[in-house]
Amino acid sequence: MIVAEIQLDDQASPACQSAFQWPDAPEEDKYSVCVHCGFCLEVCPTYQQLGDENESPRGRVYLIKAASEGRLSLDESVIDPVFNCLDCRACETVCPSGVEVGILIEEARGQVFHAEPATGIQGFTQRLFLRGIFPHPKRLRKVGKLLRFYQKSGMRSLVRGTGLMRIMPKHLQEMEAIMPSIPAENALQGLPERIPVKRGPKKATAALFTGCVMDVMFSDVNMATARVAGRNGLEVVVPKQQLCCGALQVHAGDRDQAREMARQNIDVFLESGADYIIINAAGCGAALKEYAELFHDGPVYLEKAKQFSSKVRDISELLVEVGYEPPNGRVDRTITYHDACHLCHAQKIRQQPRELLRSIPGLTLVEMTDSDRCCGSAGIYNLTHPDMAGQLLERKMDDIPTGVDAIAMGNPGCMMQIMVGVHRRKTDLEVLHTVELLDESYQREERMS
Ligand code: SF4
Ligand code: SF4
Known part of the structure; x- marks a missing residue:
């Protein structure tokens, strides 16, 4: 193993000028x-x-x-x-x-x-996604509609038939191959602004953060989250003016854009008066809990950001915190669980999803080796660094225990990355969000009663 030594004086010369010349620098x-x-x-x-x-x-x-x-x-x-x-x-x-x-x-x-602002095609793509699409829910919905049209109109078969996809980089071909079926309506649009408690006394009000990738690709997970919350005494509100959390912008270094989005989310969710803000995407949850980091140079939003973040809970975290009704519907499956980095490392949430999964009758949870090692998804890292992301995905797939029929997790980026792994290995392993399994159990119970 070659280890490159960093040869530097430990003492800074007072005459040296910091390489970090802009506000909001590492402290x-x-x-x-x-x-x-x-x-x-x-x-x-x-x-x-x-x-x-x-x-x-x-x-x-x-x-x-x-x-x-x-x-x-x-x-x-x-x-x-x-x-x-x-x-x-x-x-x-x-x-x-x-x-x-x-x-x-x-x-x-x-x-x-x-x-070093990105230039050329890279700069154009970066500006298009970070500033032109993700901060605008309507444009994001249009992208979702285009993807759905691509999937449903026959264009997908045409593109595949002509071999056009073969000129794309391998990881983009794989992403196209595993892209889940895009729902006609997302949760932000489709859910009412207020969803009453479904059963039992009301414990609290929880505002649902629908996210961007989650709501375009996996809005079923958002619907399941709202159902499971309502089933467990939470009145769900869905603030319609919410934006994407800004995590992708923070990861790319575009902190000004992230701040702008954070301000709107903070205002919209605090105005909703909800006791909690629930999220089912680990990366977004970590970003929402760290909003104060974007405002530590300016006092105006710092206090509001702290107040906002104190209300944010992953859905698994909140269910265990306020108490949940153990589901009674049998889900006869043997599954394993992948710890999304931003759930286990950034938010320290490990036991709650496992507790929920173990509460499902018929379900067997088999732990995987190094369940908390990154799968290589890491926001858009699998697109910007496909080689390293691919190596980590291979290791993750190697660690999946034999005999399981599904792998559960709490982050849409990991879900897509592991779907690519399933596609590569040509297995029929199902990739699911934790809350989908819980919801399935509750729904089976309702059908039985
Ligand atoms: S574990 Fe923490 S203190 Fe130790 S080298 Fe790593 S970053 Fe530094
Ligand atoms: S890759 Fe992960 S473990 Fe390594 S330095 Fe970055 S955050 Fe830390």
Whole structure:
């Protein structure tokens, strides 16, 4: 294993100018707490694959510190490791000093976004998606309608028949192959603004955060979330002016755009008066819980962001917190569970989804090895870094126990990535969200009664 040593003076020269020249830069109190112990190295997927100190959490924190102190300039020696990071936060789970590596990485990417703006086709694509589509629910819905038209009109068969897909990169071909059937209506549009409690006394009001990818690709999961919440004493409200959470923008370094979206979400959800904000997408949930990080330079929204984030709960987290009715419908399946990084590492939610799954009669949960190692999805990492994402996906697929017929998880990005893995392995393993299994059990129980 070749380990590249980082040769730098530990002391910053007072004459050096920081390479981070824009607001919202990585803060000294975040990177200076790293004690270089190296506990994080062995859990870091990129370090495991590459064996390079620069591609480890410790190395990345050191590079960010050096750039911040002006001992390195913002060139590829810093930019590449910062963007090769999956932002999976596995390092944070084991770090004895509490170094917030993920937030440091995101802040460093914000500096790169200003210093080295993407140009050409890459810049156009980035601007189109980060600013032109994702912040606009109507445009996002149009993209969903186009995808549905592509699937239903026969165009898909035509494109496949002409061999056009073969000129696309392999990972895009695979994404096209596994794309779930796009529903005619998403939850943000289709659900009423207020859904009363379905059974028993009302425990609280929960505002449903529908998300962008989740609502275009997997709106069935949002519908299931609303049903399961209503079944367990939660009145569900669906604020119609909500936007995508902004996580993709934060991961890409476009923090100004993310801030703009966060402001609208904070206002819309606080005005709803809901006791909780429920989310079923791990990446979005982590972003919503960290909104305050976007406002630590300005006091206006900081307090509102903290208030907003204090209400955010993953659906599994909230059900266990307020209490849920154990379902009675049998679901005779043997499944395994994949811990989405932003659920287990960023939000520390591991037991709640397992508890819910184990409460389902007939369902057997078989644990997989290294269930909390990243599958390579990591937002759009599988599109921007297909080689590393592909290696991690292979490892994830190798770890799925034999004899299971489904794999459950709590994040749409992981669902799509593992669907690609299933497609590659040509298995009939089903990829499901945890809440879908719970909902199935409740629905079977209702049909029986
Ligand atoms: S575990 Fe934490 S303190 Fe130790 S090297 Fe890694 S980031 Fe630094
Ligand atoms: S966030 Fe993940 S990929 Fe990035 S340094 Fe930490 S463990 Fe490694």
